Amino acid sequence: MLDTNTFIASTRQKFxxxxxxxxxxxxxxxxxxxxxxxLLNISNFLYSYLNFRFIIASAMHTRRGFEIxxxxxxxxxxxxLNLHVVLPEDKxxxxxxxxxxxxxxxxxxxxxxxxxxxxxxxxxxEPLLSEGNWALGVYPYRKDGKELKKE
Numbered sequence: 001m002l003d004t005n006t007f008i009a010s011t012r013q014k015f016x017x018x019x020x021x022x023x024x025x026x027x028x029x030x031x032x033x034x035x036x037x038x039l040l041n042i043s044n045f046l047y048s049y050l051n052f053r054f055i056i057a058s059a060m061h062t063r064r065g066f067e068i069x070x071x072x073x074x075x076x077x078x079x080x081l082n083l084h085v086v087l088p089e090d091k092x093x094x095x096x097x098x099x100x101x102x103x104x105x106x107x108x109x110x111x112x113x114x115x116x117x118x119x120x121x122x123x124x125x126e127p128l129l130s131e132g133n134w135a136l137g138v139y140p141y142r143k144d145g146k147e148l149k150k151e
Contacts, residue, residue, distance in 0.1 A: 004030050004079060007050055015042055031069070031082040039070070039085060040095045046072050047100070052081060054101035059111045061143045066092040066117055093118035114141040 004027055011032065012019055021033040034042055046052035052072040059068045070083040087094055096119035097104035108119040109128045116139035119125070 003077065004028065007074070007079065007081065008032070010050065011042065011045065014045060018042075028078050029080045029082075031084050033084040033086075036085040036087060036094045039083065040097070040100070042083060043070065043072075043097055044100060046081065046083075050074065051076070052079075054097065054103050055080075057097075057104065057107050057111070059115055059117060059141075061089075061115060061141060061148070063148050065089045066115055068094070068111070068117070070097070087117065092116060093120055095120050096122040098122050098124070113139070115139050116142060 004024060008022055008024070008030060012022075015034070015038055018035045018038040019032055020035065023031045023033075025031065032042075043054070047054070052074045055071040055073050057068055057070045059066060061067075064086050066087040066089065068085050068087070070085075072081045072083070073079065074081075085094060092115065094117070096108055098108055098119070099121060105122075105124060106128060108122055109125065111117050112119060112122075112125070113127055116137075
């Protein structure tokens with residue numbers, strides 16, 4: 001049966017220096033901070049070889065830029081893995097997972113509308129929330145400089 005240490009060792013062996021940091025939260029939960037350019041490859045590896053499924057993603061705007069956590073689960077082993085990326089504030093873009101995981105479609109669309117993050121090659125980039133609610137190009141979850149300094 002897969003455990004956190006086995007999963008981390010397998011992923012590090014395959015992706016080495018693209019894994020920037022590993023934080024083991026518990027026996028069943030870990031976060032891997034990765035280079036954004038390897039998100040698709042690591043996600044596919046988790047799904048195809050380690051039997052993880054995509055759960056959801058969450059984003060926030062911090063001093064570091066736009067941080068996204070992609071949440072995956074290996075249900076039989078009871079493991080939850082988070083892939084963490086930081087995107088630069090001046091060009092927040094990353095490859096879309098929606099072509100691989102149907103569940104990524106809506107959340108990526110929401111993150112685009114709320115934060116202005118571009119999901120490259122997204123199959124359905126139409127708005128979900130903003131039409132009629134706020135102006136095009138306004139991203140209500142972005143923080144200004146004063147808000148970021150308070151963090």
